[in-house]
Amino acid sequence: MSLVVMKFGGSSVGSAERIKKVAERIIEKKQEGHQCVVVVSAMGDTTDELVDLCNQLTDHPPAREMDMLLSTGEQISMSLLSMTIQNLGYPAISLTGWQSGMTTDCNHGNAKIVKIEPKRIQDALEKDNIVIVAGFQGLSEDGEISTLGRGGSDTTAVALAASIKADLCEIYTDVDGVYSTDPRIVRVAQKLDEISYDEMLELAQLGAAVLHPRAVEYAKNYNVPLVVRSSFSHNEGTLVKEGNAVEKSMVVRGIAYDKNVARISVLEVEDIPGILATVFGALADAEIDVDIIVQSGVRNGAADFSFSIANTDVEKAMVVMEDLRSTVTFKEVTSETDLVKVSIVGAGMVSNPGVAAKMFRVISQQGVSIKLVSTSEIKTSCVIDRDKLTEVILALHTAYGLDTTQKAFVGGPKERR
Amino acid sequence: MSLVVMKFGGSSVGSAERIKKVAERIIEKKQEGHQCVVVVSAMGDTTDELVDLCNQLTDHPPAREMDMLLSTGEQISMSLLSMTIQNLGYPAISLTGWQSGMTTDCNHGNAKIVKIEPKRIQDALEKDNIVIVAGFQGLSEDGEISTLGRGGSDTTAVALAASIKADLCEIYTDVDGVYSTDPRIVRVAQKLDEISYDEMLELAQLGAAVLHPRAVEYAKNYNVPLVVRSSFSHNEGTLVKEGNAVEKSMVVRGIAYDKNVARISVLEVEDIPGILATVFGALADAEIDVDIIVQSGVRNGAADFSFSIANTDVEKAMVVMEDLRSTVTFKEVTSETDLVKVSIVGAGMVSNPGVAAKMFRVISQQGVSIKLVSTSEIKTSCVIDRDKLTEVILALHTAYGLDTTQKAFVGGPKERR
Known part of the structure; x- marks a missing residue:
């Protein structure tokens, strides 16, 4: 019992x-x-x-x-x-x-x-x-x-x-469990038998809406074994638990995406160190969540930086930026809306330095340009044009060997009705 | 304040x-x-x-x-x-x-x-x-x-x-307050400015559905002044409070009715004293509420008795009575459905013995026969045929002087919009 x-x-x-x-x-x-x-x-x-x-x-x-x-x-x-x-x-x-x-x-x-x-x-x-x-x-x-x-x-x-x-x-x-990516986009997306808390956390935060990241964090902190499964079938679902050595050798476990992304770029900014705190402080005060922040190198005492926010926050953010003109000096603010963020997630990435480079290569082979990049130990994210989403995910899914059932690591879906 | x-x-x-x-x-x-x-x-x-x-x-x-x-x-x-x-x-x-x-x-x-x-x-x-x-x-x-x-x-x-x-x-x-009777039946029904807890209790229990008797009892026990008034107008409503001398001199304050009434008669019952406890105990066990009980005098060691119950309980009650045949001796059980109970209510009744007699006379003048009678200190009820309800209430309302505004006791409705 x-x-x-x-x-x-x-x-x-x-x-x-x-x-x-x-x-x-x-x-x-x-x-x-x-x-x-x-x-x-x-x-x-x-x-x-x-x-x-x-x-x-x-x-x-x-x-x-x-x-x-x-x-x-x-x-x-x-x-x-x-x-x-x-x-x-x-x-x-x-x-x-x-x-x-x-x-x-x-x-x-x-x-x-x-x-x-x-x-x-x-x-x-x-x-x-x-x-x-x-x-x-x-x-x-x-x-x-x-x-x-x-x-x-x-x-x-x-x-x-x-x-x-x-x-x-x-x-x-x-849904039946956690998939290697959205099955509505990739027909051959595989249901995962097991996934680690950390990987689930990245997938959850990236819009794989089966399980809320807050709950995954809680489960990780208290080491509660979780199963995500369907109320409408008896399929076994996906077990979320502490990662182990076998799982870590698996490079990419899943591909997630977020469709509600925009980029804002601030060009020719002077006195960069102080300005970042001012700008992101003002955005936080306006309750705008900033995701990726990228700053290029400084040329002639001025530099550019870009950040991504929710598409729905762009107007509000542009008002904040215009209000900042009185305190900070920059030449121009531009925005680009209707972008998506595609992310590959896998605990093995940390010990496989070529994984991110492969992602950039696959995306460029699709003739798609990368607007922003962000990486963590177990995730790499690229912001791209929304209309390229499907072809990029399909290509990544194939490139990382996710199309075939990953018997060694995740196994195929077992049914017991 | x-x-x-x-x-x-x-x-x-x-x-x-x-x-x-x-x-x-x-x-x-x-x-x-x-x-x-x-x-x-x-x-x-x-x-x-x-x-x-x-x-x-x-x-x-x-x-x-x-x-x-x-x-x-x-x-x-x-x-x-x-x-x-x-x-x-x-x-x-x-x-x-x-x-x-x-x-x-x-x-x-x-x-x-x-x-x-x-x-x-x-x-x-x-x-x-x-x-x-x-x-x-x-x-x-x-x-x-x-x-x-x-x-x-x-x-x-x-x-x-x-x-x-x-x-x-x-x-x-x-509704605007408590009326002398149902305004849908008597167009000139008067709204009462004041009424005692006891009178309200009788009216509430008799189907004037503005205020639940349980709440009136509670108000009476703790002497809480109550006002019944409309949420949709600013009319002053009816004040329900402890009765006073002036109110008691008013003979009939209101006329209530209950449309869901049936009569059951048990004929030629032997050994009446013991049988009443058995019959009403069995009805209570079957969760049938009995209202009025009337027993006629005993002739040759046998007697008849009648009681009223809700119209909707008749079938259940007849089954109970048939089941009792094994324990008690009676000749016959008859039922009469689709009756109504009409009641006159007023704290002054207790000191005015002619009030009930007047009710019987008014009803008989309408050519209506009375099936059952019940009296309390401040109430007299008669059970009659349902199809005579309107004419009986109209006649009683007039006979007890309720058609005209009762300035001395209840006053007319005062409006302050």
Whole structure:
């Protein structure tokens, strides 16, 4: 017998019919002899409907009341799921964030988990219950209902799994697992059997939307084994765990992309050292996330630098840059929108210096120019024109040997229906 | 400055537009210099939608999970109302049942309030907040979310008013106040300016659905002055308070009716004293509410008795009676369905013995036969055929002088828009 945390997202519980399927899925797990703690998100459309009501009433909803409003979503889905399981003959109990002992800080809308005291969960498990916990929410240190923000339910599941020392945390979603790249672009994209936390973290942050990076970080810190799998099939999914030697010898594991990218270039800047702090400080104050920053060498006391931001932030960023003209000296600011960032990810990269060079070569062979480059120990990213995305990913997928099933490292998808 | 509890029902907060109106109404009260605690029900359709979802999943929802599900309704309406008030520039805070210090027993779906510790409400009032409290819900002594059942939000409002020693509890609804009878039947029905708790209790229990009897009882026990008034107009409404001498001299204050009535008669019963306990015990076990019970004199050791129940319970009751044939001896059971109960209510009746006789005379003058009669200190009820309801109520309304504005006792409606 093992203790398993199972997390079901909004689309998995999006209708009465789907809630029934999820209930059956959980009961199967129970019948296999496991203790089950289930974390649920709000039903598919609930959050949107609540936000829509809110928007009819105010443009600036206070964060505390927004949490009060949105936290009802999970309370609805979890109680319906608990009823359904009980109706099928198995004892179950649903618990809100505050009932689960999930304490957060007071940062409404984006609260961080401070501690978990899962006494009620453990008591209910001892009485042989399937315990259903509201994802995404907690009780702040002030006694207020709080929500965890983006990736909240994934984070709830992983944090709970760490807290109750679960043997496994299963993230059920609408895809089969983590793929070598987006299967909508590369038909032969391979599902990975295993991936390390670090690799998953890079893939997650780069827009492979199966698992929120916050949850992956949490899992890495507490060494919680995670499985990403489909709620709609019995395919085995992808196991996310601490990397090992075998995995590290695999050079490139996956290719991710982000379509919402723009580049801003600042030309002929004087006094570069001081100016970078001023410019990126001003952008941060305007809540603009800067991703890649590239600075060229200094010529004649002046230099150029470029950075990438979300496409949707370009107008705001250009206003910030114009406002800076009074404090800093530069000749010109240019922007280029509708770009994409393509990234190759793999823990083996760190010991294989030719990997990045191969990426640049493959991209240039497609006649595509690289606008910005960024590298980390396990990732290399290139910003390119959006209309070249598909051909570049296809070429990279082939070049790194991802088209064929990587038996030695990731194996093929095993089915057991 | 006074402290006022304002309760708004589901239809008053049934849409974003109506929530705005309610917010403005509350702010008016605040601007008059009052401290305001607001109790809200779920938005009009929310509860039905949640129950519908539940019905798709199970025929027998566990009561604990049903409370978990339904309590989200008020949490949604109260947070939206709080946002709207804040958007209009006034500080506000919404509190769930468990945050309000509303402790109940563990009877899910029909919990009773055990105690109220309104510390958070009082703290929030001291900080000049408009405090919005979820009606209908509390925290059970086991730490579970509970709901109060029918009339729950009215009861929350009255109980809170008693607990925080409010000067007034205003129940906002979709009618102008309490009327001398149903204005849909009697065009000249008069709105009452004042009515005693006891009279209101009889009217409420008899189907004048503006205020739940449970809340009236609570108000009577704790002497909380209640006002029933419209959320859609500024008419003054009806004040419900302890009866006084002037009111008692008024013989009949109102006429109520209940359309869901049937009569069951048991003929030639032997050994009457023992049998009544057996019969009504068996009916209670089958959860059939019996209203009026009438027993005629005994002839030759056998007698007849009749009782009234809800029309919808007749089939169930007839089965119970047939099952009793093995234990008790009677000749025959007959039933008569589609009846109505008409009641005259007034605190002055107790000292005016002719009042009931007048009722019987008026009814017989309409050529209507009386099936059952029941009297209390402040009420006389007659069960008659349903198709005679309108003419009987019109005749009674005229006979007791209710058609004209009763200036001496109740006054006419005063408008201040």
